[in-house]
Amino acid sequence: MPELPEVETVRRGLSTLVTGARIDAVEVRRDSCVRLLPGGAAEFAAELTGLRLSRLARRGKFLWAEVAPRAGDDAPVLALSAHLGMSGQFRVHDAAVAGVPDPHPHCRARLGLGDPDLTLDFLDQRTFGYLHVEPLVPTPDGGPGGEGTPLPLVPASVAHIGRDALDPALDLAAASRALRRGTRGIKQVLLDQTVVSGIGNIYADEALWRARVHPERPAHALTASSARALLVATQDVMRDALDQGGTSFDALYVNVNGESGYFSRALEAYGRAGEPCSRCGAPLTRASIGGRSTHWCARCQRRWSARRANPGS
DNA sequence: ATGTCATCCTGCAGGC
DNA sequence: TGCCTGCAGGATGACA
Structure with missing residues (x-):
């Protein structure tokens, strides 16, 4: 897509x-x-x-x-x-x-x-x-x-669409704040084009995986730093994909095939249900969230902040 | 205001 | 083999 x-x-x-x-x-x-x-x-x-x-x-x-x-x-x-x-x-x-x-x-x-x-x-x-x-x-x-x-x-x-994740004029602080508003799961907020635009189902899963955020964590439950980290992860994954997208098409055939080819090999979460998480080895989970198929690592991506009450353990 | 849900459409995978 | 069902996906607008 x-x-x-x-x-x-x-x-x-x-x-x-x-x-x-x-x-x-x-x-x-x-x-x-x-x-x-x-x-x-x-x-x-x-x-x-x-x-x-x-x-x-x-x-x-x-x-x-x-x-x-x-x-x-x-x-x-x-x-x-x-x-x-x-x-x-x-x-x-x-x-x-x-x-x-x-x-x-x-x-x-x-x-x-x-x-x-x-x-x-x-x-x-x-x-x-x-x-x-x-x-x-x-x-x-x-x-x-x-x-x-x-x-x-x-x-x-x-006019109602927010600036996108790679827009130099994106106000990172304001966008992080907007990301933390409301009771919806954070993945649904990522997909809301009026907040930060350009993110679809695949890159939402990838960014959440990279930032170790559970897709269903309520937006307001993100800390300011994790919201910012999520935004940065979104930018990183999109830049990586763009780097590879730029190499694989020729001038007269303007290709838009979201699934065939170039970046699919680099996906860590999307479409990899049951495969081991490349970070921790736990099998990746898949479920339908908000009507969208969602992939995440239940071990790396905790529903609530992973901040521990007992740092010694 | 905020969030949820059905809707548009087509091709393909899966089940029987 | 072939039909049928269900699913996938982004954005929008209707509705609670």
Whole structure:
């Protein structure tokens, strides 16, 4: 499942290939992949045609292009935003290199680009992803919208999403405080994109494992230091994944496959139920928590703080 | 305000 | 062999 590192890998790939390109044609192959427009797919196409993708930006798992009449315009008129959901992918085809194939059965939309001449396909097997054309609005904190843009603007539908774990403008102290609020289990808070964004089910389990925090520990029961350590663990695991994600894809095939390949070998908790914890050897546990499959080490990750009353033992 | 739950959808794994 | 059921997942909106 594409989480922050995968979406960032896609953003970088797209940024290299399609920045500045003009949108010449828009073909929506499945109407439901376009969200929230009264005029539906026709309005989506009409709004975009003739404009240019001036910059590729990302906050958490939300990806967007600033769209403007001219390339590199710092007064974009719209955002072309995308969420990959569970299975969204972008593929770029260069007719001059390998020709443009017939659309894949899972292709939901195809954009014909000019200058450079490319075809940009949006594929989505499970159809939880979407494309959207919408206005850009000021960021609530006045900082840059996200990775890839200096402008203090985000698509309207992203305005309520918190800064992501790798955002240099993330306020670590405020985020740690937000993480400790409420009665929900800490894993559910990690997955709440309005607190700190970009974390999905896989990296939530990995970060909790690294920080030795039980996924069901009530958020308010975390100490300030363990909340901070958890946030740092989240950043570390995402950076590690990003380092590996960057190496395993080639320029014209912008890959978003969360489970096949690169980082899955480095996972310590997710998908490893029954296998020994690499830290302590105890078998890893799996259960459904808040409707999400969750993996942890019952020995290393205690439900309550491991602070001992009898330090001598 | 806060938290929980069903919902969208498709492909695959498992059971019989 | 083939059908059927259930599950996986992110975000949202309805509801308690």
